Amino acid sequence: MKTNQILVRYGELSTKGKNRSSFIGRLRDNIRQMFADLENIRVKAERDRMFIFTDSEEDMQQILERLPKVFGIQSFSPVTETALTMEAMQEAAIAVIDKLDLEGKTFKVNVNRANKDFPHEKLEIMQAIGSNVLRNFPELTVQMKKPDIELKVDIRENGAFLMAEVIQGAGGLPVGAGGKALLMLSGGIDSPVAGYHMLKRGVRLELIHFFSPPFTNDRAKEKVFDLAEKLSHFGSSVNLHVIPFTELQQEVHKQVPDNITMTSTRRMMMKIADLVLAETKSQAIITGESLGQVASQTLESLNAINAVTNSPVLRPLIAADKLEIIETAQKIGTYDISIRPFEDCCTIFTPANPKTKPKLEKVEYYENFVSFDELIQEAVQNREVIKFPRKKENKFEDLL
Known part of the structure; x- marks a missing residue:
């Protein structure tokens, strides 16, 4: 289990049409410049989101501290990677939720089972992870519509990826996109x-x-x-x-x-x-x-x-x-x-x-x-x- 990537959500960029790729490219370049002093990071830009990867805990901390200042980002979330077993996902879910302010909060589990070969169905995964979270954090209550905390579990071929923390970005447009x-x-x-x-x-x-x-x-x-x-x-x-x-x-x-x-x-x-x-x-x-x-x-x-x-x-x-x-x-x-x-x-x-x-x-x-x-x-x-x-x-x- 390791927190080795960050999911970046676009803000105003999402409203762009044919020129969206140029705005995304500008944001990617600005992020690379912001972290030019960190040797162990990689940035991957997609049409609807961006990922920042690092295996260094020190670099991850630096990214989390500096990224809120980069314009063009609506929000971002640290992503924890773990093994494709129910036990590993339950353990990772506890670690992810434990970092958040939980008092009086509602939550739900949302599962994306992209790997169809995984032996458990979506509902079974949600129930197993959700019940384990409630046992460990009794101050939480379940709410399926608009919860305070949404624990997202993405099951892919190369592992399971979990996130719950949403950190607000600076918004706006990437510097340089406006001349x-x-x-x-x-x-x-x-x-x-x-x-x-x-x-x-x-x-x-x-x-x-x-x-x-x-x-x-x-x-x-x-x-x-x-x-x-x-x-x-x-x-x-x-x-x-x-x-x-x-x-x-x-x-x-x-x-x-x-x-x-x-x-x-x-x-x-x-x-x-x-x-x-x-x-x-x-x-x-x-x-x-x-x-x-x-x-x-x-x-x-x-x-x-x-x-x-x-x-x-x-x-x-x-x-x-x-x-x-x-x-x-x-x-x-x-x-x-x-x-x-x-x-x-x-x-x-x-x-x-x-x-x-x-x-x-x-x-x-x-x-x-x-x-x-x-x-x-x-x-x-x-x-x-x-x-x-x-x-x-x-x-x-x-x-x-």
Whole structure:
């Protein structure tokens, strides 16, 4: 008896038609990438389900811990393999059920007798396994329609396979199935959550961050690195483009009235993002803006910011309130990173009384006093690009 495979159930993929195979292939590749560091696993994709195989207990534990983060999966179940005897199946059923929370629960046994040469009929198998489970777990009661626990027994030629635990997956679509977009990652609470929502819709991410030393320090930069690392754990690697923004930001503050510097700064960011988008062959820009949350996120401000780009700008949090965003950030593990007290360039340069309804023609008027194009090109050319997840350092590498 051994738990050596996992049955993966598709979610939204099941609604796809002729292109279903491409979605399934993308999910299979994402799973392989997620577990690239595990040598003893094998992934087998079928039209209606997928199997992950391993004979290593340590690898199985790693799979169970990481798989809930892979988008495109509705649910999955560990599968226990045992010998084709009634006694072996009864013993395996006890082991499978014993891992579950049973208090006040109902259950039933469901048998698929695919191996017609097995000497016992389906009803006989159900009764033998079910009665043995009840003897060992008297807190359970039998319920044939919609039970809390369904013990599935699949009898094949090469053995019997049992499962009962159903673990919820992340849902959504496989990352990469929805194209690629550039996420403006600030280091705050909102932008990583925006990235998470787009990952769930199958969008592969490139990340861009604006860094203004010495006004922002290396700890602020490391905070963004940690957020990028988190976002790379949902089934796909990401590249982070770190833009040197100090000179450009200082020039904005020289040329533009203080109360519209926030709007103008974000317009410069958007222009830079447009160039990086083209170089990375991304198809849209993603921001973490939520309508009305701050001065730069009013409809008037968003209109002025959008005016510098023809690229689609996706704002998955536009109608979310802050408490909803915080709840999601806590769920995905980015909240504690985002609230570290190291400010980004937008926070440090926030004016005392920013315009909430900036007029586009006035913003453009003040920006026309100087050409920002050369500074924008330099910022793009001098950017640093880091790939995540980062490889873990081997402490003993020098000794090998």
